[in-house]
Amino acid sequence: MNKKILGNSDMDISRLGLGSWAIGGDIGDWGWGKQSEQDSINTIHAALESGINWIDTAPAYGLGNAESVIGKALKQTHYKPFVFTKCGFIWNDGESELNLRLDKPSIIAEIDASLHRLNVDVIDLYQIHMPCSDDENEEAWHTLAELKQQGKIRHIGVSNFSDKQLDHVHAIAPITSNQPPYSLINREIEENVQPWCQQHNVGIINHSTMCWGLLSGAMNKARFAQLDKRDWRHKCGAYKDPVFSLALELVEFLKVMAERKNCSVAHLSIAWTLANPATTGSIIGARNTTQLEGLLGAADLHLTSTEYATINAFIREQQATLV
Template sequence: METIQIANTGLTTSRIALGTWAIGGWMWGGSDEREAIATLQNAIEEGITLIDTAPVYGFGRAEEIVGKALSGGRRAKVLIATKAGLEWSNDGKVVRNASARRLRRELEDSLQRLRTDRIDLYQIHWPDPQTPIEETAAVMAEFLREGHIRAIGVSNFNPEQMAAFAAVAPLHTVQPPYNLFERGIEADVLPYARSHGLTVLAYGALCRGLLSGAVTRSRRFSGDDLRQFDPKFNEPRRSQYLAVVDELERLAQQRFGKNVLALALRWLLDQGPVIALWGARRPGQLAPLADALGWRLDAETMTEIDQIIARHVTDPIGAEFMAPPARELANS
């Protein structure tokens, strides 16, 4: 397993982390708790030492499952990264709330669900336009001084927001959407992270399964699965992106003896101080893990990948559809 140090924290972690949004079930068509626990424990056996979760993943369910899975001494083997700054109502409506009062309550709830006395990496899930960034950063700095957390991160922040945050509190990581198909951060967030010593936790590393090689043109998604509403999974874009996947599969097999999943993860790891978040929810999905490790893509292949994408995708789009709304002040 390849590892990386999170600067100024003393924390070292695997460069592949397990993301648990799908394990929480919400917006992924549900999940099986026994299978989810087996996946988490198998990830640790495979050398993954960072588990990334959030209260909103299943409205507490993902954190509870992580807590159960790490019992019996496994907690000491991993770093837990979770988040704060989103709240939900009984009808499942999610809004942003990163006020100091909300964050204090979320910290207490997360510690209880995770069955731990300290969170290794605590992240603000989304910037909250109704709360000054300085207020959010100040309470995160308090958590750090109090010893409740070991490192601070933000998710879905732009460079201006990160700069405002870092003026008040230490900032160690940023978590944006980033994969072969969603590369908007290359214009701003990634250069900022590189120049300021931040580690990037890339969520959506396989673009919600699109880069796994398992999605077909005929596959349908039901229930609350967010891919029903993802523009990449609807025509005409689905055919465009899957044409890229088909060509990348051939490239990976012919040049490296790998599959497209390994190629997509390797591409991500070769972009700098990046940790790839892999959203597996069944143990078998982790089987290809080793294929992404211990090698690098050459410059010629990097260029060819870009050419393949440009040839097929005529109307690229990012992950903007996933952004939760701001709350109204009357409900704060």
């Protein structure tokens, strides 16, 4: 699998990385429904064997469960992928509600817990999961820089930051990467975030590239209605109209191009994010090896300039209907 250096780091990462939100299971209010731990472990091993060399996770995914499963999986393989995790969302014992906290004592407690669950001595990339106020972001960033000096973190990054928030913390210590949402449905970062990151040599690892399954080519309203009632997507705005219907229209449009290119809609959706020069890598989520195998081809799919422009033109026409 092709690779690209992540920002100012020495990490040459595969264009696709394995996300672990879904394998956190149905623990907490933001899970994806029931999940087999063995399926998760098999999927992690298959991803590493395919050439994926980084895994993205967070304590919020299954209230620590995703990190624990990754730790178990890595014990059972000779592969040594880069491990990326985050801080900022915490929960009380016996409660599933996530609360955003970025104070220094909380982050120190979080990283020690993550190191234990992941069974690693150092975290390759530690990210602020979600921005808060400027003062809180600043305290958190100072803390991450200190933890890097202490050797608990190799590189520090952020997730879901705007260009102004990036500018604020970058003045304190260099940012290695930003992890924003980016998909055919959500292109907000193109205006300011992507140019900022390119200008400052900050890598971009996109999350939600298939908009939580909407752009997989397998989703429809009947299937959505049958999702596990614990699946957080029942409260996701993207699964409500008008976005839901527009996404399904986009999928139908993509099916024609996918058939011509002998690939899947999911491949096209992910490859489109990789085609942007600001992208270092994109995260794919899979709950079993079958799902994983259906996504890996995106790394090798080439979109011509004409195909890229055709997709963008269709999206512009859709967006015009919402104005």
